[in-house]
Amino acid sequence: MALAFEGVHVLDLTWVGVGPITTKYLADNGADVIRIESTAKLDVLRVAPPWKDAQPGLDRSQFFASFNSSKRGISLDLSKPKGREIALRLLPWADVVSESFTPKAMRNWGMDYEKLSAIKPELIMFSTCMQGQTGPNALYPGFGQLMAALSGFYHISGYGDGEPSPPYGAYSDFVAPRFLAAAVIAALDYKRRTGKGQYIDMSQYEAALQNLAPALIDYFATGRILAAQANQSPRYAPHGAYRCADQDGIERWISIAVENDADWKALLAVIGSDGFGDRYARHSQRLGDQPGLDQLINAKTRAHQAWDLTHKLQAAGVAAYPVQNCVDLHQDENLEAFEFWHWLDHQEMGPSPYEGLQHRLSKTPGELRRPAPALGQHNQEIFGGMLGMDQAEVDRLIEAKVIF
Amino acid sequence: MGSELLNGFRMLDLSNEKGALCGRIFADLGADVIKIEPPAGCSTRRIPPYLEDRAGPDRSLYFLAYQAGKRSVTIDIESAAGGDLARSLIKKSDFVVESFAVGYLDSIGLGYQALAALNPRIIHTSITPFGDRGPGKTYKGHDINVWAAGGMMYLMGKPDRPPLQMSLPQAGLHAGAEAAVASLIAHYARGATGEGQHVVVDMQACIVWTLMNEQAMPILHGDYLKRTGVHVGSAGVRRKVIFQCRDGYISALIGAGASTKALADWMLECGFGAQWMKTKDWLNWTPAIAMTKNDQEQILDLEERVQRFFMTMTKREIYEEALKRRLLLAPVADASDIASDPQLKAREYFVPIRHETLDRTLTLPGPFAKLSQTPIGPSRRAPTLGEHTDEVLSEIAGYEAAKIKALRSVGAI
Numbered sequence: 001m002a003l004a005f006e007g008v009h010v011l012d013l014t015w016v017g018v019g020p021i022t023t024k025y026l027a028d029n030g031a032d033v034i035r036i037e038s039t040a041k042l043d044v045l046r047v048a049p050p051w052k053d054a055q056p057g058l059d060r061s062q063f064f065a066s067f068n069s070s071k072r073g074i075s076l077d078l079s080k081p082k083g084r085e086i087a088l089r090l091l092p093w094a095d096v097v098s099e100s101f102t103p104k105a106m107r108n109w110g111m112d113y114e115k116l117s118a119i120k121p122e123l124i125m126f127s128t129c130m131q132g133q134t135g136p137n138a139l140y141p142g143f144g145q146l147m148a149a150l151s152g153f154y155h156i157s158g159y160g161d162g163e164p165s166p167p168y169g170a171y172s173d174f175v176a177p178r179f180l181a182a183a184v185i186a187a188l189d190y191k192r193r194t195g196k197g198q199y200i201d202m203s204q205y206e207a208a209l210q211n212l213a214p215a216l217i218d219y220f221a222t223g224r225i226l227a228a229q230a231n232q233s234p235r236y237a238p239h240g241a242y243r244c245a246d247q248d249g250i251e252r253w254i255s256i257a258v259e260n261d262a263d264w265k266a267l268l269a270v271i272g273s274d275g276f277g278d279r280y281a282r283h284s285q286r287l288g289d290q291p292g293l294d295q296l297i298n299a300k301t302r303a304h305q306a307w308d309l310t311h312k313l314q315a316a317g318v319a320a321y322p323v324q325n326c327v328d329l330h331q332d333e334n335l336e337a338f339e340f341w342h343w344l345d346h347q348e349m350g351p352s353p354y355e356g357l358q359h360r361l362s363k364t365p366g367e368l369r370r371p372a373p374a375l376g377q378h379n380q381e382i383f384g385g386m387l388g389m390d391q392a393e394v395d396r397l398i399e400a401k402v403i404f
Numbered sequence: 405m406g407s408e409l410l411n412g413f414r415m416l417d418l419s420n421e422k423g424a425l426c427g428r429i430f431a432d433l434g435a436d437v438i439k440i441e442p443p444a445g446c447s448t449r450r451i452p453p454y455l456e457d458r459a460g461p462d463r464s465l466y467f468l469a470y471q472a473g474k475r476s477v478t479i480d481i482e483s484a485a486g487g488d489l490a491r492s493l494i495k496k497s498d499f500v501v502e503s504f505a506v507g508y509l510d511s512i513g514l515g516y517q518a519l520a521a522l523n524p525r526i527i528h529t530s531i532t533p534f535g536d537r538g539p540g541k542t543y544k545g546h547d548i549n550v551w552a553a554g555g556m557m558y559l560m561g562k563p564d565r566p567p568l569q570m571s572l573p574q575a576g577l578h579a580g581a582e583a584a585v586a587s588l589i590a591h592y593a594r595g596a597t598g599e600g601q602h603v604v605v606d607m608q609a610c611i612v613w614t615l616m617n618e619q620a621m622p623i624l625h626g627d628y629l630k631r632t633g634v635h636v637g638s639a640g641v642r643r644k645v646i647f648q649c650r651d652g653y654i655s656a657l658i659g660a661g662a663s664t665k666a667l668a669d670w671m672l673e674c675g676f677g678a679q680w681m682k683t684k685d686w687l688n689w690t691p692a693i694a695m696t697k698n699d700q701e702q703i704l705d706l707e708e709r710v711q712r713f714f715m716t717m718t719k720r721e722i723y724e725e726a727l728k729r730r731l732l733l734a735p736v737a738d739a740s741d742i743a744s745d746p747q748l749k750a751r752e753y754f755v756p757i758r759h760e761t762l763d764r765t766l767t768l769p770g771p772f773a774k775l776s777q778t779p780i781g782p783s784r785r786a787p788t789l790g791e792h793t794d795e796v797l798s799e800i801a802g803y804e805a806a807k808i809k810a811l812r813s814v815g816a817i
Contacts, residue, residue, distance in 0.1 A: 337538030
């Protein structure tokens, strides 16, 4: 059966995280996605680690590669009028145009939705930037790391007794694309049914805040401000990461969450009930003294291997899993069974490790159809083939650093 | 009024906190989302904290947030009459989303094969904590366990203290949003084939994906990251990203070209600079990519100076100046900062929604995107338990009042 988006064409001007991750959903599910990049203004991920053999190079970043599987790529300098003119020759082909510059860029280039939809009314176009296309801070530059701070994630991360301990990386860059992809796919479906295209303005800030909705509703209603509280939970106790026996000199931890008395009894049956007395017999008692409870649990878990204890707890019906590091992830049997890891043979990098999809469709399963494009890898087939430019013209454009 | 975008499509939502956001996204996009709750109510009604810390089936903040926009029907799907009712609703629906233990729906005759026999167009999306094929398919996985299994927990926290979860659990939200995308991919495929399919979402994989490709480090660089508190580090680079200020914290990316130059200029103007900062070639300085010993010393000096400089100002003062000077910097915002942000106000982001049962108007985060042709967003409050049982049974399943009464009397609804 054909993949879902076979026949859908995407002219992808996005870069860095949110835009490329969003168009990757389309590409892995069959859309022909052509990314326009340029040496004149490199996608910063091309120069960011990890690199093949830890050696930098424009076509050696797995960071870039992971977000751009299944796409084709051309190099074209859009800051030059001739570059834009060539990009616009691909407009009749495109069902979707996507971009993630700061808002003024597309306007300045005469490539905003108003201009493009005047040429092609049924176009779907999406723009995604930090804070949206309008408003006083629309031009705010930044990366997901800062957005994760601005949208409240940092504040609720930490031990509650000092500075925050933020989530790793550009956290909001992994929140926004799921929302954006949902909107874009629904818009494609709507267009197929009605013939109508539209413009999607996504503020990554406004998408990220969806994941904090309970805390925001609470603040508006009662003025309460959610703060970091280590691993303490209003729902589960014990609830946290507990130290297990070191293995090969590496610290090991297990996550445990106990929801009710049955879980609690099952936990004690595995780790032993001595030392707890009757102070923690009821769920309300456990919720009421989580630091004290944690201390006692830690003293018990320290003697166990993390996986061994996980197996025993899960067999007893207690929610538990080792706290895994990035090495562990590659040995995880559940990720393996889901076929999460993939090796793709990249033009310069050779066989390279890609993360796969996080879902599986039974009849039209998307897949990593090809490795990420090297910079300008598909120039010939797109400029020469699709656009019918002759070699002399291509050479002139390379000379003029338009194809660049 | 809901959005026109998915108007006319119906989703039955049998999920708990692992999938609530999926249905919420569908409701925001205009689908008719019917939450099927057991007679005792969905477990998400009992997720603390509660509004004003008073427990009650309509007071869970989580429920108020992620069940908004849906209708509620109570059905005991394990009873014969309840199962029949579920089957008649499935015939009139386009999507089913659920997060039961793997195999549970099969065991009560409502697995994908059974649903597809009733309605070949149905898209059935199952959300699983650790997938449906590995040894962990039967594991119990609460949010923190998936956060741990997916690798994010190990990277959060200080080196000498335990790994951390965020104080608002996130794994179920990633899985719910991923389920929405995957269901829509299947929906788009159905447009061409007329056939539905079974979709499985792996929560653990959803968290691995948030690691920003750090997961490739062991293979490509032979190294792996450990949690570093307020620093970020990768490939031998180590930078502080959190700085204290007068009333809280600021997150700043130091060592990023023009932005760091602008910060240095600002500090020099205010008397917090150093001699070396005046002559530094900031624009060609790329310590984020490869750091020499000299780079590391300058970073440390800069970090110490930035810290002293920020202590003279508030979050808001620093952020306002940063916007003017185009610095890569943001306040570590809390709910009050977000609620009063002029940018969100200018875009009329927050949406008031009346809740009659609570006798108050709640304020919800607004649309996750602005769509020109078919605006989306939260359209109605979260339902009370079984609020729409009668209307859904008569309107969709075509049940008569007497039959509804009979079902109620035997506890099937």
